[in-house]
Amino acid sequence: MAARPHVARRILVYWMDAVIVFIAIASIISLFGLLALKEITPGQALIAGLLQLFVYAGFPWTLRVAFDNKPAPVTLLALMTVASLAVTLGFPAGGYGAASWDILPWFMLSAVGLFLRLRVTLAVGAVSVVLFTVVMHLRTGEAWWWLLTLSTIMAVVMVGAMWLWLWLWRTIREAYESKEAKASLAVAEERLRFSRDLHDLLGRSLVLLSLRSELAAKLGSTEEMLQVHRLAGEALSQLHVTAAGLSALDLEEELAQARAALAGMGADCLVQARTAELPAASRALLAWVVREGTTNILKHSTATRCHIRLDAGRLEIRNDGVRHASQAGGSGLHGLAERISVAGGSLDAHHVGRDEFVLTATVPA
Known part of the structure; x- marks a missing residue:
């Protein structure tokens, strides 16, 4: 109905206020007729007019309290109940509907039903219908079944x-709170995605940077220092890519x-890859796996x-020389496993033998 809940609340409350004002005016006109x-x-x-106006004036307040869950x-x-009963029972009754105050009960x-449970409201309503039927029957002499029917209809309506x-x-x-919750969840997921991208993009570069700088310090090599400078530049560029949200990788x-x-780093690396038939989304996922596995x-x-x-x-990425079990864990692999699972694939990492490690990823082909 409205873009924001406070606007919808205002419309609903003011609409009901207008209805109450209309009923109050009709009651006063009926009073002048009598x-x-x-x-x-x-x-x-x-006296009847003042009591009715008090009831009608108090109703908007009770409605706002109910809307705000207070x-x-x-x-x-x-x-308000005492005032309505005083008018209904204390003034002449010429038949049901003859007086403007017949609607007050x-x-x-x-109004009371806004704050009661369903069962309690039904019980109170049933008792009120019976009592009102008996009282009006004794006061007016009208047929009880007619009074009971009208009272039941009025109570239900x-x-x-x-x-x-x-x-x-x-x-x-x-609905609005659900929308807000979804928006907050989307923000949290985007932060998590950024964290994963930052880890995946910069992890390998920073590891290489650390190893190269250590080697350069040992050898005092100008060439190694140039490699350190190049890797630092690459890491900075990748950070810019991540910040811009353009972190797609080429397999x-x-x-x-x-x-x-x-x-x-002295490892003999054999690569056997058939990538042409893979869809773009699967290629991007596997590119992240290759990067994380290498890191x-x-x-x-x-x-x-x-x-x-x-x-x-x-x-499948298989390597030897595993020093300890930490290669199987870490936020990078966990984040990748979640991504691949959402895409309909799977990721598995485990040790083989004494010093081998296997990382396997399966994506839709």
């Missing part, structure tokens, strides 16, 4: 209308860089050989 017919005295008309205004509801029942109003408001509010480029990086080999092993095989959407 006065013109001399069925009530001017003093009775004044505790029931017990004192106000009690005073059901008006109050709808008035209470049902109030509940419908309140349900509509709560539905709008819950062939990642395979080539993996071979070069592992060869540079883990550089960080957690002293590999002398590595075999990267890719065929029909199944990638």
Whole structure:
């Protein structure tokens, strides 16, 4: 109904305010009609009018309290009930509907029902219908079944209308809160994605940077220092790419860089990959796997050989020289496993034998 809940609330409340004002005006006009017919005295008309206006004026407040899920205004509801009963029972009754105050008991029942459970409201409504039927039958002599029918219809319509109003408001509010929750979840997921991308993009570069700088410090080599400078530049560029949200990777480029990086650390790397038939989304996922797998080999092993095989959407990275079990864990592999699972694939990492490690990823081909 509205873009924001406070706007919807305002529309619903003001709409009900207009309905109450209309009923109040109709009641006052009816009161003047009874006065013109001399069925009530001017003093009775004044008192009845003031009591009715008090009930009608208090109803918008109770409606706003119910809309805001605040505790029931017990004192106000009690005073409004007393006022409505005083008018209904204390003034002449020329037959059901002859007086403007005949609607007041059901008006109050709808107000009280806003704060009661369904079963309690049904019980209170049933008792009110029976009592009102008996009282009006004794006062007017009208047929009890006719009074019972009219009272039941009025009770159902008035209470049902109030509940419908309140349900509509709560539905709008819950829908908006659900939308807000989804937006917050989307922000959290984007932060997690950024964290994963930052880890995946910069992890290998920083590991290589660390190893190259350590080697340069030992050898005092100008060439190694130039390599450190190049790697630092690459890491900075990748950080810019991540910050811009453009962190898509090229699978062939990642395979080539993996071979070069592992060869540079003294490992014999064999790459056998068929990538042409893979869809773009699967290629991007496997590129991340290659990068993360290479990073883990550089960080957690002293590999002398590595075999990267890719065929029909199944990638396997196998290496030796595993120093400890940490190559199987880490936020990088966990993040990749979640991504691949969402895409309909799987990721598995486990040790083989004493010092081998196998990383396997399967994506839709």
